[in-house]
Amino acid sequence: MNIAINQLEHDLIRVLVKIELNGVKIDVKKLTDVECQLLNRLQTTTEKITEIAGTEINLNSNEQLSTLLFETLELQPKVTSKGKSELISVDKSHLENLKDDHKIVPLILDYRKINTLLNFCTQLKEVHPKTKRLHCNLNQTGTATGRFSCSDPNLQNIPNVKLKDKESETDELKIIASKFREVFIAEKGCVLIGADYSQIELRVMAEISQDTFLLHAYNNGIDIHELTASKVFNCKISEVSEERRKIAKTINFGLIYGMSAIGLAESLTSITKKHHSTEDAEKMMSEYFSQFKGVESCLEGLVDYADHHSCSRTLFGRTRLIPELASNDMRIREKGKRLAMNSPVQGSAADIIKMAMVNCDKAILEKGLQSKIILQIHDELLFEVPENEVEIMEKLIKHEMENVVGLSIPLTIELGKGANWAVAH
């Protein structure tokens, strides 16, 4: 048991208790309004679907849906990936490939979307009768990497939809989805302040690997995805196209996940909407690793460490057992290697924000302020701040979060504030 991490978790307890007791204020009127719109759309969408299908089927049953699409309506599946149940997959990504093949497909996608959004409505309506606020459970133990989880309700997976251009947006469901974070509001006389660590996991990767290029980029304010693109595609930073930056961004994400060529290819295909073969992905990866040598040897080192110790270790000493590495099954050992690469990154980031939470809470207490931490969403903290404390809190949050630990690279946050979570984020 690591003493520093043990102490950290101990110090966190009272912070978490306060967050849970505080709860968050919900604009119930707006929420009911959103729910009404969704219920209307649900009805019209369901009617259209049953009309086209000709029969009443349970749209929540993937089995019934699968037979309707691929047997009754005789659609040809583009990719026949099957789960354990031998059912042809009918999830979002697969259905999107079939969108143009039958007019029922987009309606089913709409139905699903409406259904999930309605579930969020149901969960968010559960405000406490006395406090009139919504109280979640922040589960301190239970995750493998050191993150929190959140339940009853889970406030860490509230839809986060930003409209690029409010005027020209035509997708009504998207507009409705964008309202969910507007429902989280500040108490009268208060504003919400949201503070996000920017790219904290990639910065942790820079710290762990001490990779020359990553360190240089983060110390000089260079766009990391552009840099990656210029290295992978061997071009000047100024010549990096939007498309290539997108690809580089996907590679950087994959890095943290212990990416495989197949996983990267799949992700690239769905993100760029252009087919990328496993061979393409393999080439990009080997080009990446030939450039970012520090990252390459770091990942090897992480697997090596976990192999020797049967656990991974974060920058601050949090460990995760990885029994998968001792499996006889190669697939499970491969999974273990990915865990060995990912856990120190995800876990170190969790350590950092946990320390920041303790420090923020302490600073608020010491200064005798009334501001409160309302939520933690992995790399973001949400505060409820009395109007007369806004200025001091902005400084306090920035200082505590950015200086919580000293690394070879700066940690930066993005601050936002406003009457609701949507604008504070």
Next chain:
DNA sequence: CGTCTCACG
């Protein structure tokens, strides 16, 4: 109770 799907980071 396992599986699938989908929301977030």
Next chain:
DNA sequence: ACGTACGTGAGACGT
């Protein structure tokens, strides 16, 4: 000849 991105929770279905 295998099967792949990492971490969560919730709701629905079907056994």
